[in-house]
Amino acid sequence: MEDILQKARRVFEVEIRTLERLKDSLGEEFLKAVELLRSCKGKVITTGVGKSGHIARKVASTLSSTGCPAHFLHPAEALHGDLGVIDKGDVLLAFSTSGESPEVVSLLPYIKFLGVPLISVTNNPNSTLAKYSEVHIFLHVEKEACPLQLAPTSSSTASLVLGDALAMVLLELNGFTEEDFALRHPGGSLGRKLRKVADLCHRGDEVPIVLQDTHMRDVIIEMTSKGFGATAVVDEGGRLVGIITDGDLRRFVNKGGRFDHSTARDVMTTKPKTARMEELAAEALRRMEDHNITVLIVVDQDFKPVGIIHMHDILKAGVV
Numbered sequence: 001m002e003d004i005l006q007k008a009r010r011v012f013e014v015e016i017r018t019l020e021r022l023k024d025s026l027g028e029e030f031l032k033a034v035e036l037l038r039s040c041k042g043k044v045i046t047t048g049v050g051k052s053g054h055i056a057r058k059v060a061s062t063l064s065s066t067g068c069p070a071h072f073l074h075p076a077e078a079l080h081g082d083l084g085v086i087d088k089g090d091v092l093l094a095f096s097t098s099g100e101s102p103e104v105v106s107l108l109p110y111i112k113f114l115g116v117p118l119i120s121v122t123n124n125p126n127s128t129l130a131k132y133s134e135v136h137i138f139l140h141v142e143k144e145a146c147p148l149q150l151a152p153t154s155s156s157t158a159s160l161v162l163g164d165a166l167a168m169v170l171l172e173l174n175g176f177t178e179e180d181f182a183l184r185h186p187g188g189s190l191g192r193k194l195r196k197v198a199d200l201c202h203r204g205d206e207v208p209i210v211l212q213d214t215h216m217r218d219v220i221i222e223m224t225s226k227g228f229g230a231t232a233v234v235d236e237g238g239r240l241v242g243i244i245t246d247g248d249l250r251r252f253v254n255k256g257g258r259f260d261h262s263t264a265r266d267v268m269t270t271k272p273k274t275a276r277m278e279e280l281a282a283e284a285l286r287r288m289e290d291h292n293i294t295v296l297i298v299v300d301q302d303f304k305p306v307g308i309i310h311m312h313d314i315l316k317a318g319v320v
Contacts, residue, residue: 011153014145018154019161021140026165032135033119034169037068042089044070045116047078049103051152052095052159059093059163066167067176075103083110093119095163097139097155099127108132121159137162197284198277200317201298201307202228209234209305212241216259216267219244232297232305233268239303242268245295274299275309285314 037044044063048056056072063070070093073085086092092111096104099122111118112132120133123141130136139162145153170176208222208231223231223244233242244267252259252267275284275296284296288311298307 011145014143015154015157018139018141018158021142022158022162025138025140029135029137030165033137033166034173036091036117036119036135037093037166037170038173040068040089040091042069042087042091044068044091044093045073045086046070046093046095047073047075047104047107048095049075049101051156052097052101055156055159055163056093056095058160059095059167062164062167063170066171067174068167068170075101075107078107079103083107086111086114086116088114088116090116091119092116093121093163094129094133095121095159096127096129097123097141097152097159099124099129101129105129121162123155123158195281195317195319196277197275197279197281197298197307197309200281200313200319201275201277201309202313203307207305207308208232210244210264211236212263212265212268214264216262216264219264219267220249220259228295228308228310230295230308231264232272232308233264234305238305240272240274240297240299240305242270243272243295243297244268245293272297274303277306281309281314281317281319284309285311285319 044060046056046060047053053074060070060072071085073082092107094104099120105128108118108128117134118129118132119135119137120129121137121139122129123139124130125136125138139155139158141155141158143149144151144155206226208226208228210219210222210231210233212233212235219231223229230243230245232240233244235241242264244264248267248269252262257266273287273291273293273296275287275298277298277300288294288296294311296309297305298309300306
């Protein structure tokens, strides 16, 4: 059993050493690659065959989800019609441990004709790909973790981490945010957590609103018909001046108040807690919990009601 664990640890050790060498080697070529990708006016086309192809596909996915439009092109399919996906303004990011993969090398005449710059990632600085690249990044892999030195292991790990490094550096330089990420992952948990009040609130005729001089009989009708257990109270200019909730009604009655002689002004809570369309729904939920309330009136820059959001809306959306 210990022998098996030792074999596994050796794989870790070999690949960790490979990554350390690659990390220490990063320099001018990496900086050139970042600048070339950042200045790309089109899209990043990644390519590779075999294990390098799997890495290239993953790198394209990571780039696309972090703000850098990218597309994986299988080099064999490219030779049978898919070359049309490459256009002027694109950048080709090619992965090939040997730098001599025939399928990838065969793309060179076409991309040179188009004037598409090539960034190659190989373990052979004297390879054909390296020779014809505007930027070449050397992986510095001394040996694979495979004891037979056959299966790509250290080289594929190094290529993957290098691709991640390029994507993460570009993410920071481009000012990519959590909100940007959520837009590209609407079905994911992060996308749900980063939903905004504007995505979940009720608007238009759904929003209960009364004037502050509205008779309480009509206030109760408005509250009942809209079903939120609350209503916004506005002045003649349409600005929010208060809120009436089911709790306000109970407190008013407990103090001896009479609805038949009262208006919204007499019952409302002034300076109500509000929300803005652009804020995260999670922030609105925290405000509700902090003040032990279940609804927030959504206001615009002029403090006029434009929506209403209920705690159940946020919980139902899976924000938390």
